[in-house]
Amino acid sequence: MKSHQTAQTMKPATAAKKLGVYLEATPAEFQEGVVSRSELNALQTDPPEWLQELRRTGPHPRPVVAAKLGVSIAGLARGGVTEPLTTEQIDALKKDSPEWLQKERATQAEVRKEAVRIKEKNAERAEQSRPPRS
Secondary structure: OOOOOOOOEEOHHHHHHHHOOOHHHOOHHHHHOOEEHHHHHHHHHOOOHHHHHHHHHOOEOHHHHHHHHOOOHHHHHHOOOOOOEOHHHHHHHHHHOOHHHHHHHHHHHHHHHHHHHHHHHHHHHHHHHOOOOO
16 A cells, blocks of 8 residues: 655745745735745745845834844834834834833843853853763
8 A cells, every 4th residue: 555645735824924024015825825845945945036125124023123132022012113124124224223122132142141141151060070081
């Protein structure tokens, strides 16, 4: 009995997330279809003009906006940013550097520092619990 290998597909929302773009800004044919794994790989390795433009100018989804601003997604929400932003809007926010953005960047820096500290502590613990080599 032969098994048929079917192409793995995903919803457009999943593909957009993997590509780091805002689904509603993608072309209609992308939004209405399904994307196979091979199509996704092709989009990643040789992005068409629409994808390059979206990545360059936006609008960008929240994870991308948060990364570009150096804050968490929750920090964006606390700052009142709930909609996708364009690269121009992100640059304007960086330039204006509102108080909420400064505070969220500081919070994010502390979170990263704490994550490094915990990772080092766990590595040290793992090293100490290893039996000596003979």
